[in-house]
Amino acid sequence: MIEGIKKIGDYEWELPIGFVEGMHVPGRFFLSEKLTGTLEEGALHQLANVATMPGIIRNSLAMPDIHWGYGFPIGGVAAFEYESGVISPGGVGFDINCGVRLLTTPLTPGDLIKKKEILDALYDAVPVGVGARSSLRFSEKQLETMMTEGTAFAVGEGFGNKDDILHCEEQGGMKGAEPAFVSKKARSRGVPQCGTLGAGNHFLEIQVAQEIYDEPAAKAYGLEKGQICMMVHCGSRGLGHQVCTDHLQILEQATRKYHINLPDKQLACAPLTSPEGKAYYGGMAAAANYAWANRQIITHQIRSVLTRLCGIAYDDIRLVYDVAHNVAKIEEHDVDGKRTKVCVHRKGATRAFGPDCQDVPPDYAHIGQPVIIPGSMGSSSYLLKGTDVAMDRTFGSTCHGAGRVLSRSQAKKKLQGKTIRETLGRSGIMIKAPHDGAIAEEAPDAYKSSSEVVSVVHNLGISRLVARLEPLGVIKG
Numbered sequence: 001m002i003e004g005i006k007k008i009g010d011y012e013w014e015l016p017i018g019f020v021e022g023m024h025v026p027g028r029f030f031l032s033e034k035l036t037g038t039l040e041e042g043a044l045h046q047l048a049n050v051a052t053m054p055g056i057i058r059n060s061l062a063m064p065d066i067h068w069g070y071g072f073p074i075g076g077v078a079a080f081e082y083e084s085g086v087i088s089p090g091g092v093g094f095d096i097n098c099g100v101r102l103l104t105t106p107l108t109p110g111d112l113i114k115k116k117e118i119l120d121a122l123y124d125a126v127p128v129g130v131g132a133r134s135s136l137r138f139s140e141k142q143l144e145t146m147m148t149e150g151t152a153f154a155v156g157e158g159f160g161n162k163d164d165i166l167h168c169e170e171q172g173g174m175k176g177a178e179p180a181f182v183s184k185k186a187r188s189r190g191v192p193q194c195g196t197l198g199a200g201n202h203f204l205e206i207q208v209a210q211e212i213y214d215e216p217a218a219k220a221y222g223l224e225k226g227q228i229c230m231m232v233h234c235g236s237r238g239l240g241h242q243v244c245t246d247h248l249q250i251l252e253q254a255t256r257k258y259h260i261n262l263p264d265k266q267l268a269c270a271p272l273t274s275p276e277g278k279a280y281y282g283g284m285a286a287a288a289n290y291a292w293a294n295r296q297i298i299t300h301q302i303r304s305v306l307t308r309l310c311g312i313a314y315d316d317i318r319l320v321y322d323v324a325h326n327v328a329k330i331e332e333h334d335v336d337g338k339r340t341k342v343c344v345h346r347k348g349a350t351r352a353f354g355p356d357c358q359d360v361p362p363d364y365a366h367i368g369q370p371v372i373i374p375g376s377m378g379s380s381s382y383l384l385k386g387t388d389v390a391m392d393r394t395f396g397s398t399c400h401g402a403g404r405v406l407s408r409s410q411a412k413k414k415l416q417g418k419t420i421r422e423t424l425g426r427s428g429i430m431i432k433a434p435h436d437g438a439i440a441e442e443a444p445d446a447y448k449s450s451s452e453v454v455s456v457v458h459n460l461g462i463s464r465l466v467a468r469l470e471p472l473g474v475i476k477g
């Protein structure tokens with residue numbers, strides 16, 4: 001183990017104040033003994049660095065999918081007191097509101113005789129790759145509404161139904177979005193890319209619900225054993241990336257202006273109440289809404305393909321839920337017995353609000369919000385539920401995936417895309433990607449064990465298992 005770390009529970013470790021100079025609070029991370037081999041010293045330093053930022057409350061936190069990221073570690077959660085704290089693009093990530101949604105269908109594996117045809121049609125309907133462009137062209141004015149309304153805009157344009165809006169975090173539209181803080185350049189990247197998946201880690205997957213752990217929760221979420229599901233992972237494409245790039249520049253200057261001492265330039269930030277901090281928040285929320293509209297349009301494309309090829313009804317393809325895993329949000333949490341307004345940064349972390357919390361859809365309120373945790377193209381993904389424990393301990397947050405163990409370049413050097421495609425094919429998982437190199441970077445071996453990561457958050461109680469989903473067909477960007 002890395003020097004200076006204290007084990008304080010079965011799945012809990014502490015980075016004491018002093019691990020790096022200037023920490024206001026200790027760092028905490030959640031991990032099993034089994035996963036300690038995946039720990040990167042660099043990511044732990046990042047976790048400690050976050051603890052030096054003004055206004056941080058309680059702990060700088062990391063989930064078991066922790067790995068190195070820009071400024072903040074991926075898997076990181078940090079809450080800042082609204083009046084004295086800061087907001088930082090490094091705590092959100094370049095892909096603003098990268099997130100995941102889960103759809104159920106009335107199909108079972110037996111209905112997938114035409115799996116290849118379905119995958120091919122999905123691949124045609126949802127453009128993939130780095131600069132993928134959509135055949136849809138929204139006007140500047142429509143883009144503006146999209147950035148203000150998110151999912152509701154897409155549904156209003158005919159890309160879904162009213163239930164879809166209810167079943168998104170924030171109802172698919174963050175309040176406080178200010179398109180005025182989204183640059184011309186960001187907009188020009190956003191228009192042609194709306195309705196596209198993007199590259200690399202983003203995916204569209206056909207899955208089967210293989211195991212149900214919590215019947216009442218699965219029932220409330222509308223999921224049954226043996227059901228075919230679709231999972232979508234993507235974000236705000238070039239628009240969000242550009243919003244991050246633009247505001248980083250402004251916030252680097254603001255860091256100096258407000259005399260904020262940081263151990264790493266990548267943590268550039270500004271007070272939440274400052275004009276610079278508010279501008280980033282407004283731009284980020286606009287990009288988040290674009291991402292929700294994007295996932296909604298992709299959902300429509302999936303529905304169109306499945307209704308055409310499988311003869312099922314559009315509205316019988318139901319959205320279970322849509323979560324953001326790269327975002328900063330203004331929320332209220334109990335801190336030392338006091339209701340406190342905070343800004344929670346979740347960077348590669350998922351909100352996991354428990355029963356009866358604000359923003360959990362009415363039909364799920366007695367259970368808690370659905371938490372969607374993807375694994376990899378060759379391993380299990382999971383559906384969990386949010387808990388009161390998460391509200392008490394992690395500002396209502398949990399992990400967002402398995403988390404990487406190999407960087408893209410390491411994976412590409414070590415692993416062979418063609419071999420992986422063939423091996424997965426033999427176990428019934430069909431992969432479709434622009435080229436085999438894209439498969440190597442995203443190989444199951446490039447990620448931690450999803451079952452191990454999920455068992456940590458389940459055993460800690462910061463989210464609880466509902467169902468296990470297995471991949472049958474994967475489209476990779």
Ligand code: 5GP
Pocket residue numbers: 065074098201202203205233348374375376377378380381400401402403404442447450471474476
């Ligand atoms: P990120 O947003 O950090 O890029 O990725 C989120 C998580 O998605 C990763 O940590 C990984 O566990 C998971 N993941 C990456 N590729 C795939 C895939 O092709 N299929 C599934 N089901 N999960 C994936």
Ligand code: MN
Pocket residue numbers: 095098099201202234235
């Ligand atoms: Mn992303």
Ligand code: MN
Pocket residue numbers: 098099233325
């Ligand atoms: Mn993501």
